[in-house]
Amino acid sequence: MIDLRSDTVTKPDDAMREAARDAEVGDDVYGEDPTVNELEARAADLVGFEDALYVPTGTMGNQVAVRTHTERGQEVLSERESHVVKWELGGMAQLSGLQLRSLDGGERGVPTPEQVREGYVEEDAHRPGTGLLTLENTHNSKGGIAIDPGKIDAAAEAAHDHGVPVHLDGARVCNAAVALDVPPARIAESVDSVMFCLSKGLGAPVGSMLAGSEAFVARARRNRKLFGGGMRQAGVIAAPGLAALDNVDRLADDHENARVLAERLAGIDGLDVQEPETNIVLVDTERTGLTAEAFLDDCEDAGVLGTQFDTHVARFCTHWDVDREDVETAAERVGEALDA
16 A cells, blocks of 8 residues: 555654664653753754744644734634644634634735735724734645745734734645755744644654744743643654654655656546645546545555545645655556546
């Protein structure tokens, strides 16, 4: 079976397993786990912030950030297809008592400065006011597109003009950095906090990082505890995360494999394939007469796994557990499944 459901399915390599075994540990809730402390320092440096916080998941990282930046009842401006809106169980409302004001980010999923200014609500006796703008890079639902840092800057500047902080969901920000040939810190340069995942393309078995100022991270640490994310001898999972930080450059291999996969799939009659910018390939199945669900059932029978994104949209995601031969074989199997 060739598993292209997500880059979260990667298995830790031998070096990561050895790092976990040999990790020096302490109680992280007391700030005494040296491996976690090293990971947080290196992660903060990677994205250009003063400090960082190790969290179990990217969703927790986003929700901790949202809670830390806002006050209950405020509005959050978010792109309507963004992960925090579509895939986090309404966490902003459930966990932080916030209202959502969604913005249409268009084909590339990033709101314009004009949209941010128009969406802003000033606090008064009747309205809670805007407390946060969230952005996303790469944008998952748009097909892993790598958004130009200038567009992030422009949206953030519009929010800051109104005194509104900005959080970047950078789950795959390292993919964006590699695709755009800029440091990850450049992409996060204009925002107030950023979350990025260790457990996607970087290959760690678990964990994400939330970075910001020292004061922000100190508050976020309390909210991590509130949300049940206080961990003890977490060095055993942080050590593979440290190894994962060395894997940024190899993301280019995943991007090239995604390009090859897309090229092969586009040659199959009835499939319309979005040209990938990073490691995500979106496939429209409507011309085949199949829903994405039915198409993926056929693919699974042929030995290829993907995920459904919409009624007629399937997603395939490359990662370090699949190589060039795997993606070429996967495309052949998809073609055979549709011919059957």
